[in-house]
Amino acid sequence: MAQRIRGVLAPVLTPFKADLSPDLERFVAHCQWLLSQNCGLAPFGTTSEGNSLSVDERADLLDSLVAAGIDPSRMMPGTGCCSITETARLTSQAVQHGCAGVLMLPPFYYKGVGEEGLYRYFSEVVQRVGDARLRIYLYHIPPVAVVGITTGLVERLLKDYPGAIAGMKDSSGDWNNTKAFLDAFNGFDVFVGSESFLLANMRNGGAGTISATANVNPAAIYELYRRISEEHRKAGSIGEGLDTAVADAEGPTPREATARLDPEDLQAKLNVVRDLFFEKYPMIPALKQAIAIYRNDPAWTKVRPPLVELTAEQAKGLKAEILKH
Amino acid sequence: MAQRIRGVLAPVLTPFKADLSPDLERFVAHCQWLLSQNCGLAPFGTTSEGNSLSVDERADLLDSLVAAGIDPSRMMPGTGCCSITETARLTSQAVQHGCAGVLMLPPFYYKGVGEEGLYRYFSEVVQRVGDARLRIYLYHIPPVAVVGITTGLVERLLKDYPGAIAGMKDSSGDWNNTKAFLDAFNGFDVFVGSESFLLANMRNGGAGTISATANVNPAAIYELYRRISEEHRKAGSIGEGLDTAVADAEGPTPREATARLDPEDLQAKLNVVRDLFFEKYPMIPALKQAIAIYRNDPAWTKVRPPLVELTAEQAKGLKAEILKH
Numbered sequence: 001m002a003q004r005i006r007g008v009l010a011p012v013l014t015p016f017k018a019d020l021s022p023d024l025e026r027f028v029a030h031c032q033w034l035l036s037q038n039c040g041l042a043p044f045g046t047t048s049e050g051n052s053l054s055v056d057e058r059a060d061l062l063d064s065l066v067a068a069g070i071d072p073s074r075m076m077p078g079t080g081c082c083s084i085t086e087t088a089r090l091t092s093q094a095v096q097h098g099c100a101g102v103l104m105l106p107p108f109y110y111k112g113v114g115e116e117g118l119y120r121y122f123s124e125v126v127q128r129v130g131d132a133r134l135r136i137y138l139y140h141i142p143p144v145a146v147v148g149i150t151t152g153l154v155e156r157l158l159k160d161y162p163g164a165i166a167g168m169k170d171s172s173g174d175w176n177n178t179k180a181f182l183d184a185f186n187g188f189d190v191f192v193g194s195e196s197f198l199l200a201n202m203r204n205g206g207a208g209t210i211s212a213t214a215n216v217n218p219a220a221i222y223e224l225y226r227r228i229s230e231e232h233r234k235a236g237s238i239g240e241g242l243d244t245a246v247a248d249a250e251g252p253t254p255r256e257a258t259a260r261l262d263p264e265d266l267q268a269k270l271n272v273v274r275d276l277f278f279e280k281y282p283m284i285p286a287l288k289q290a291i292a293i294y295r296n297d298p299a300w301t302k303v304r305p306p307l308v309e310l311t312a313e314q315a316k317g318l319k320a321e322i323l324k325h
Numbered sequence: 326m327a328q329r330i331r332g333v334l335a336p337v338l339t340p341f342k343a344d345l346s347p348d349l350e351r352f353v354a355h356c357q358w359l360l361s362q363n364c365g366l367a368p369f370g371t372t373s374e375g376n377s378l379s380v381d382e383r384a385d386l387l388d389s390l391v392a393a394g395i396d397p398s399r400m401m402p403g404t405g406c407c408s409i410t411e412t413a414r415l416t417s418q419a420v421q422h423g424c425a426g427v428l429m430l431p432p433f434y435y436k437g438v439g440e441e442g443l444y445r446y447f448s449e450v451v452q453r454v455g456d457a458r459l460r461i462y463l464y465h466i467p468p469v470a471v472v473g474i475t476t477g478l479v480e481r482l483l484k485d486y487p488g489a490i491a492g493m494k495d496s497s498g499d500w501n502n503t504k505a506f507l508d509a510f511n512g513f514d515v516f517v518g519s520e521s522f523l524l525a526n527m528r529n530g531g532a533g534t535i536s537a538t539a540n541v542n543p544a545a546i547y548e549l550y551r552r553i554s555e556e557h558r559k560a561g562s563i564g565e566g567l568d569t570a571v572a573d574a575e576g577p578t579p580r581e582a583t584a585r586l587d588p589e590d591l592q593a594k595l596n597v598v599r600d601l602f603f604e605k606y607p608m609i610p611a612l613k614q615a616i617a618i619y620r621n622d623p624a625w626t627k628v629r630p631p632l633v634e635l636t637a638e639q640a641k642g643l644k645a646e647i648l649k650h
Contacts, residue, residue, distance in 0.1 A: 020409065020449070051434035054410040055380065084345065084629060085379040107631045109376035109433065111469055117631035124345070124630055144436055146471060147631075304409060305449055306432045306442035306472075 004135060004166055004189055005100040006207045006229075007244030008222045009076060010034050010214035011045025013288055014053065014061075016302040022053065022061055026300065028068045030215075030291070035074060038226075039218035040244035042103050044078035046144055046171075047212040047284055052304040055086045059093055072098040074244060076210070080105030080139060084121060088128035091136075100242070101135035101166055103210070108145040115153050122157055126164045134164045141171035141193065148172070151184045158188060169193050169210045175200060182206060189241070195221045196274055199267040202228035207241065212283060216290045217273045223258055224266040231263075276321050285309045286318055293319050329460060329491055329514055330425040331532045331554075332569030333547045334401055335359050335539035336370030338613055339378065339386075341627040347378065347386055351625065353393045355540075355616070360399060363551075364543035365569035367428050369403035371469055371496070372537040372609055377629040380411045384418055397423040399569060401535070405430030405464060409446060413453035416461075425567070426460035426491055428535070433470040440478050447482055451489045459489045466496035466518065473497070476509045483513060494518050494535045500525060507531060514566070520546045521599055524592040527553035532566065537608060541615045542598045548583055549591040556588075601646050610634045611643055618644050 012034065015026035031041055043065065044050030044058050053061070058077075066072055072094075079090035079102040087104065094102045104125070106118055126134065138157075140149040149168060157165045170178045171193025178197060181190050182204045189207035192198060195217075198209045202225065214221050222245065229243070258266070277286045285303050289310045292300035301309045310318065337359065340351035356366055368390065369375030369383050378386070383402075391397055397419075404415035404427040412429065419427045429450070431443055451459065463482075465474040474493060482490045495503045496518025503522060506515050507529045514532035517523060520542075523534045527550065539546050547570065554568070583591070602611045610628050614635045617625035626634045635643065 046434075051407040052409070052432065054406075054408045054414070057408075057410060081379075082376040083379045083382075084377070085382060089379070107377065109371075109469065110631055111471070113631040114633065117633045120630035120633065144434065146436070305445035306435055306438040308439065308442045308445065 003242040004207075005040060005074070005076065005244060006189065006241035007040060008038065008195075008208055008214055008218060008225050009040035009042045009191070009210040009244060010218060011047035011078070011210060011212055012041050012043040013215050013284070013291065014043070014048045014050070015300055016304060017299075018302070020302070020304055022057060023299070024061070024064050026297075027061065028065065028070065031065060031070050034215070034218055035071070037218035038222040038245040039214050040074045040076065040100070041070070042076045042078065042210050045103060045210070046141060047215065047287065048078065049284065049304050049307065050078045052307070055081065055090060058090060062093060062097065066097050073100050073242065075099045076101045076103050076137060078103045078105065078139070080107075082107045082109040084124050084128070088125050091125060091134070092129050092131070095129060095131045095134050098133070101137050103137045103139050103169055105139045105141070105145055106147045106149060108147050111146050113147060115150060115156070118147070118153050119156050123160065126161050132163060135166035136164050137166055137189070137191065138168040139171070140168055143171070143173070151180055154181065154185060154188065158185060162187070167191065167207060178206070179204060194274065195224070195270050196267075198224055198270070199228065199263055208244070212287060213274050213277060215287050216277070216294070217270070220258070220266070220273070221270055224263060224270060227263050227266065273325060276325070281310060281314055281318060282307070286314075289315050289318055290322060293322060328567040329532075330365060330399070330401065330569060331514065331566035332365060333363065333520075333533055333539055333543060333550050334365035334367045334516070334535040334569060335543060336372035336403070336535060336537055337366050337368040338540050338609070338616065339368070339373045339375070340625055341629060342624070343627070345627070345629055347382060348624070349386070349389050351622075352386065353390065353395065356390060356395050359540070359543055360396070362543035363547040363570040364539050365399045365401065365425070366395070367401045367403065367535050370428060370535070371466060372540065372612065373403065374609065374629050374632065375403045377632070380406065380415060383415060387418060387422065391422050398425050398567070400424045401426045401428050401462060403428045403430065403464070405432070407432045407434040409449050409453070413450050416450060416459070417454050417456070420454060420456045420459050423458070426462050428462050428464050428494055430464045430466070430470055431472045431474060433472050436471050438472060440475060440481070443472070443478050444481050448485065451486050457488060460491035461489050462491055462514070462516065463493040464496070465493055465502075468496070468498070476505055479506070479510060479513065483510060487512070492516065492532060503531070504529060519599065520549070520595050521592075523549055523595070524553065524588055533569070537612060538599045538602060540612050541602070541619070542595070545583070545591070545598070546595055549588060549595060552588050552591065598650065601650070606635060606639055606643060607632070611639075614640050614643055615647060618647060
């Protein structure tokens with residue numbers, strides 16, 4: 001069995017043209033930059049406005065990324081839709097491209113559905129895809145999807161599909177929930193949805209993080225991941241897996257100042273950057289605004305409705321705060 | 326301008342085959358029966374498991390219904406997806422078929438989005454469809470979609486697109502909310518999402534109901550609508566519109582007992598039937614089970630995950646209660 005992916009992944013922001021169509025050139029460039037920062041790619045996630053794209057647009061974009069030379073083995077595209085048919089279609093495509101895995105939302109239209117219905121849904125998708133290379137990361141994000149992933153569901157799925165059910169992304173924002181999954185299962189890779197839990201997750205056997213902020217702060221987040229991995233290696237307890245890092249020679253080297261910091265300090269620094277984006281501003285427009293600032297490229301601010309870009313005043317405030325860091 | 330649709334519509338249940346693919350033959354037969362009961366068709370709504378179908382499946386099914394001779398002028402398909410691209414595609418198709426209108430959910434993935442973002446979303450869809458025949462019925466169903474339709478949003482949309490924004494379906498289950506929309510706007514047709522509010526809605530200037538229970542009790546619901554329409558006609562205050570009724574000669578005639586009842590009594594009888602389905606059982610599986618019972622056709626019980634059909638015990642209980650009525 002191929003090694004499973006570990007480390008830091010970004011739910012890749014999707015740039016749009018003025019007519020709201022996806023901007024492939026900017027998308028590829030952003031993916032290349034993230035990869036160069038030791039950051040894997042989770043395109044079509046929540047931060048990616050993945051569900052604001054049609055299924056055809058998602059399929060075309062994934063084909064285009066691969067055609068542009070983006071390495072599928074460092075990709076975990078979001079493929080969870082409300083319909084089994086569409087989820088199976090996007091998942092099959094990702095598997096055929098040799099993607100490291102897929103990040104799969106539960107069907108999120110009907111609320112209050114039970115464990116049995118969700119089990120049947122995921123089970124049906126696994127059977128329709130019917131490929132031993134399939135690696136599903138269940139996506140738990142109750143503040144957005146409302147429908148969530150429970151330990152009872154994972155237990156049933158793992159029992160019946162131990163190869164296909166690879167892990168989860170926990171975006172509950174609740175460490176007790178993450179801990180419950182870490183404690184309950186072996187061979188089930190838990191990624192936290194916020195790097196603010198990265199240290200805790202790694203010290204408790206987690207696999208890394210898939211975090212929105214990795215779009216703008218990937219190297220620093222990876223540095224914390226690398227440190228703890230090193231601790232584990234020294235202790236002989238490292239989990240097996242394919243690191244999201246590029247080969248050492250190519251990747252960014254941590255600044256000397258960072259190299260002297262404790263993991264706890266690295267974590268504290270990550271939290272400051274994260275808070276900058278999450279406390280004051282709507283997160284996705286703020287991240288796009290930040291890329292527009294870093295790249296001096298205003299086209300990056302475009303979002304698809306129902307999202308709305310930052311106001312001029314918000315953009316100015318964000319810029320001032322970014323320059324402070 | 327063509328007359329707008331009024332009356333009773335069913336969010337048409339979608340029958341599935343054993344392999345979960347849509348069962349066109351049963352679907353057409355159910356549509357034909359509903360039409361014969363003076364009931365218009367709102368396929369691909371919540372009760373239809375519309376969002377459990379792929380966009381391609383929805384498009385193919387609408388083409389197939391029209392090809393099978395189902396009258397588009399008595400149809401209001403659900404076309405609201407999370408992406409502008411898909412919503413515009415399905416809406417354009419419906420307009421090109423000459424459908425009476427479309428029932429449009431707001432984009433329902435992102436929660437807590439503001440009025441501005443929703444305005445931009447619907448505005449973009451209207452502009453992309455770009456057809457003077459477009460009639461949008463905004464779909465407010467906060468218990469499921471979580472994202473809702475506000476009077477402020479309707480005010481902005483009506484101002485800019487008075488031809489395209491035709492009305493709404495209010496499935497809030499909150500009469501005060503329905504009343505607020507009825508009071509706020511003229512030329513905006515409000516359908517209640519439950520026939521339990523039909524009498525109140527019609528007496529306050531509403532256009533009718535689009536209700537799940539119309540799948541199993543269409544003639545009785547239409548009879549209440551017809552009575553109040555008759556009251557309005559006598560009072561000279563009838564709203565203009567194309568009734569969902571078939572020509573009188575073809576339609577079912579109310580039973581003599583029913584003909585002697587007051588509207589209030591008719592409403593009370595509707596509520597009893599509705600409660601039978603909504604109080605004790607998960608609604609969509611129970612409605613499918615009821616059709617399976619009426620038609621003596623067990624294939625009708627099939628639902629797509631994440632929904633789950635009734636248990637054998639529930640099915641038995643439902644059958645006993647149906648036979649009492």
